[in-house]
Amino acid sequence: MSRVSRWVGSCSRVRRIIGVSLIVVFAAPAQAGVVFGLDATGLTGGVYRWDAAAREINGNERSLQGGLRYSMSGGSFESFRNSFSWAGVAPTVSAFTQAVQDSFAAWASVDPVTQLGTALSFVADFSTAVEGAVGGGININGAEIDLIATNDASSWNFGSTGLQGEAWFSGINSPVTLTSGVAGYAHSRAISGADLYLNNNAGALYTLDVFRRLLTHELGHVLGLGDIEHEIRPGRFIDDNFSLADAAGTLNNSWAMLVDPLDPSGSAGLSRYSIGNGTSQLPGVDLLMESWGLGISAANPVTRLNPLTNDEYGTRQFLYPTLHSDDFNVPEPGTPALLALALALCLGLSRRRC
Numbered sequence: 001m002s003r004v005s006r007w008v009g010s011c012s013r014v015r016r017i018i019g020v021s022l023i024v025v026f027a028a029p030a031q032a033g034v035v036f037g038l039d040a041t042g043l044t045g046g047v048y049r050w051d052a053a054a055r056e057i058n059g060n061e062r063s064l065q066g067g068l069r070y071s072m073s074g075g076s077f078e079s080f081r082n083s084f085s086w087a088g089v090a091p092t093v094s095a096f097t098q099a100v101q102d103s104f105a106a107w108a109s110v111d112p113v114t115q116l117g118t119a120l121s122f123v124a125d126f127s128t129a130v131e132g133a134v135g136g137g138i139n140i141n142g143a144e145i146d147l148i149a150t151n152d153a154s155s156w157n158f159g160s161t162g163l164q165g166e167a168w169f170s171g172i173n174s175p176v177t178l179t180s181g182v183a184g185y186a187h188s189r190a191i192s193g194a195d196l197y198l199n200n201n202a203g204a205l206y207t208l209d210v211f212r213r214l215l216t217h218e219l220g221h222v223l224g225l226g227d228i229e230h231e232i233r234p235g236r237f238i239d240d241n242f243s244l245a246d247a248a249g250t251l252n253n254s255w256a257m258l259v260d261p262l263d264p265s266g267s268a269g270l271s272r273y274s275i276g277n278g279t280s281q282l283p284g285v286d287l288l289m290e291s292w293g294l295g296i297s298a299a300n301p302v303t304r305l306n307p308l309t310n311d312e313y314g315t316r317q318f319l320y321p322t323l324h325s326d327d328f329n330v331p332e333p334g335t336p337a338l339l340a341l342a343l344a345l346c347l348g349l350s351r352r353r354c
Helices: 077-082 093-107 208-223 244-252 310-319 336-349
Strands: 003-010 047-049 068-072 122-124 145-150 165-172 188-199 237-239 271-273
Touching (some): 068 077, 077 093, 145 208, 165 208, 208 310, 237 310, 244 310
Parallel strands (some): 145 188
Antiparallel strands (some): 003 165, 165 188, 237 271
């Protein structure tokens, strides 16, 4: 299997709240929409996902089995907290620990509209030291997700006072097992490791709420979600009904149930859209995966522990589908139904092999 590298950086601003630089995501051209690895058109391609089946890549365990393991600079919540400067009194270790755990918990939460859960889970693994790269980048060793405090990265340099983060991951050209139980899903590449960097220059003064929102946004990247801005990835936004005339309404409705959990890339009713420059900053459009602003608004306040919106839940379902009715039950091995499903999947996926 040939190795494919992918990197994401991000530089957003919370203009409406604190007016400081927050993140910017950079991605290789013509490869991404809301998810990374799509073809130039449509929903097919080698979409980057963590494998639901046990997998080892370059001697590292890399799968959703047992939860995605994360480690952090310093090897403890306390050391990681001490790596950053704080506006006012530093949070207690307990409060900081809870904020980090809340960031992970948001991505493992039940969709409040559809009641769809997820197979995503996360577990601290401080016995594994982080393995980052100097100046930003990806080192696939370390834990599956390394959280790294650094004063020099791709998006910022020494002395930067921006509240910034960037996330990088790497993958291999290989089908994965979907979280819905479909094995060998061809429209996929297996993620082999992720490094998430946060700016810890002394002049970057965080509040705990901003730190949590920034971390939650960057975790979306290491799961395979991209920034939504047209300016960053023109014409590559997945939705069911986008209309510029009603941007807030059409970007806020729930579409997770339109994802086919057995073949996300074949989901009827979902398309790629060009949402237009500045659309993500229109009133009422407050999505977590906005690079500019992280969705922070009166409707999605920075104090909210779970800032995921319908768009993030829909995209999570596209990447990590959950079965949502008896119509999508995966048959037991050896049954005639399994043979029929395998044939249907083979015919459906033969149009594009990755």
